[in-house]
Amino acid sequence: MIKLSHITKAYDSHVVLNDISFNIQQGEFIGLIGPNGSGKSTLLRMLSGVERVDQGVVELRGKRVHEYPRKEIARWLAVLEQEALPSLGFTTREIVEMGRYPFQNWLGDDSNNGHQLVDRIMEHLQLQDIEDRKIDTLSGGQRQRVALGRVMAQEPLLLLLDEPTTYLDIAYQIQMMDYIHQWQVECGLTVVAVLHDLNLAAQYCTRLMMVSKGQIVADGKPEEIISPELIKQVYGTEPIVLKHPTSGVPQILLQPTGLNGM
């Protein structure tokens, strides 16, 4: 699905991504984790093709990302970013319908029964009660559900997410990740998500890539990546790592440094 070969990207003379290579298979749920400023969002922008690499090659489904016309790539690649919704007076339903744009002809007709799909998504994400509300009147959690509805309407094969749970309370965080996980499992969706919350990342991702100073310093299953040693090496703070009592995945507890030795 995704093949990166020797990607390098610099802004001015500051190297942000340094010789990154990896492959991602269809159906994987990848978490990009790592400290602030390590290059995670930049890497996501290289994957979606909105920014060009300086060196190296990004291939999606066997073809260089920049060789795809934008409308064609939008039929199978969707990006969910923070605060990416337009706010100029659109309703919830209108925003979700925008996801169908890549499938419409010049008359605005949808080639694939898009209306029924939008109805199902509105129901699945419990958006019917607010379908006529302008999105600038919604809460942060509701807006994030609407943004998810729009990318679901796109029916992508590849979903790129940048911090999908920021600003959400714990119930909405779990709900959001559950929706995405269910979609990934049922439809064989490939997901690449930038996540700061290492506990959510370990719960939902099949594979984690730790980004540090523009390089992938570790790549593997959550139980291989979430270790006190690696986290200390990369973040400079050493957590306690425990096994989740029901799922068995590693979970971290932070240790305030001022309490050490008390």
Ligand SMILES: Nc1ncnc2c1ncn2[C@@H]1O[C@H](COP(=O)(O)OP(=O)(O)OP(=O)(O)O)[C@@H](O)[C@H]1O
């Ligand atoms: N358009 C840009 N112009 C100049 N520098 C940039 C640009 N985009 C990113 N950078 C720099 O590249 C580095 C990596 O940024 P990036 O946003 O990819 O990191 P990140 O790991 O996603 O960070 P965070 O976790 O804080 O969101 C940072 O030093 C940032 O300032």
